[in-house]
Amino acid sequence: MTVSTFALVILAAFIHASWNLLAKKAAGGAPFVLLGVFAVALIWGPVVLIWGWNRPELITDFTITQWLFLALSAIVHIAYALALQRGYQTADYGVVYPIARGTGPLIASIVAIVFLGEAVTLISALGILAIVSGIFVLAGGLGALKDASPRARAGVKWGATTGACIAAYTTIDGYAVKHLLIAPILLDYVCNALRAIFMSPMLLTHREEIRAEWKKNWRYIVIISIISPIAYILVLTAMQTAPISHVAPLREISMLFAAVFGVKLLREERLGEKLVGAALMVIGVVGLLWR
Numbered sequence: 001m002t003v004s005t006f007a008l009v010i011l012a013a014f015i016h017a018s019w020n021l022l023a024k025k026a027a028g029g030a031p032f033v034l035l036g037v038f039a040v041a042l043i044w045g046p047v048v049l050i051w052g053w054n055r056p057e058l059i060t061d062f063t064i065t066q067w068l069f070l071a072l073s074a075i076v077h078i079a080y081a082l083a084l085q086r087g088y089q090t091a092d093y094g095v096v097y098p099i100a101r102g103t104g105p106l107i108a109s110i111v112a113i114v115f116l117g118e119a120v121t122l123i124s125a126l127g128i129l130a131i132v133s134g135i136f137v138l139a140g141g142l143g144a145l146k147d148a149s150p151r152a153r154a155g156v157k158w159g160a161t162t163g164a165c166i167a168a169y170t171t172i173d174g175y176a177v178k179h180l181l182i183a184p185i186l187l188d189y190v191c192n193a194l195r196a197i198f199m200s201p202m203l204l205t206h207r208e209e210i211r212a213e214w215k216k217n218w219r220y221i222v223i224i225s226i227i228s229p230i231a232y233i234l235v236l237t238a239m240q241t242a243p244i245s246h247v248a249p250l251r252e253i254s255m256l257f258a259a260v261f262g263v264k265l266l267r268e269e270r271l272g273e274k275l276v277g278a279a280l281m282v283i284g285v286v287g288l289l290w291r
């Protein structure tokens with residue numbers, strides 16, 4: 001991996017942790033998610049249009065199978081966004097974010113081992129152990145066994161739920177890109193457009209809440225809608241010049257950024273424990289991806 005590619009991945013990790021920090025500060029629910037998908041559609045629409053100007057066949061010639069995968073991905077992404085925001089409403093950012101990022105690879109690996117018959121190596125077993133240990137530390141360590149706070153329990157619950165969604169959409173999107181040959185930028189944008197369509201009934205049923213959410217958090221919504229896709233594009237660019245097996249674990253350094261952001265910028269407590277827990281999860285993810 002070249003220095004420039006390394007820098008791209010670190011920058012992507014920083015941006016990813018940063019937009020999640022903004023999402024935590026907004027602490028919005030479903031109306032926040034709805035406004036976000038509409039904002040992405042409007043802001044990134046011209047970019048995708050310019051990109052696809054000389055590639056109209058990539059946009060107009062989707063097969064039924066491709067549309068089914070796009071729709072399924074959109075549904076899972078909605079569940080992911082709602083679970084993530086619920087976690088940020090009820091628990092610490094420095095707990096929810098690392099658990100969400102770490103349990104995705106953990107769940108994917110367990111499914112592969114149990115249902116697909118993949119071999120369990122020493123490195124993968126140690127990786128699973130490290131992730132579980134990291135979750136344990138983030139949840140409060142030994143004290144959680146006796147009297148876990150509702151906030152810590154909520155962080156584990158919603159972080160793990162978000163991680164399960166990450167595992168699901170990663171599998172779906174990976175198949176769509178590799179086997180159905182959908183361009184990544186198109187996959188991301190069309191899925192977002194479908195999310196907007198699927199959530200649009202809320203415009204009629206939650207009109208006042210949506211108006212209030214926009215008035216309260218429009219700055220966060222616009223900023224997140226701009227920088228969130230950039231993080232994704234940077235990772236894709238890095239994967240064009242470096243092995244995925246190198247890029248994927250390196251981007252999980254975002255967990256450490258999240259632990260520091262949570263304490264320094266949100267005044268959350270337990271910096272030492274959160275750094276240890278996040279570091280264990282980073283090590284565990286590396287073990288799973290390099291098994």
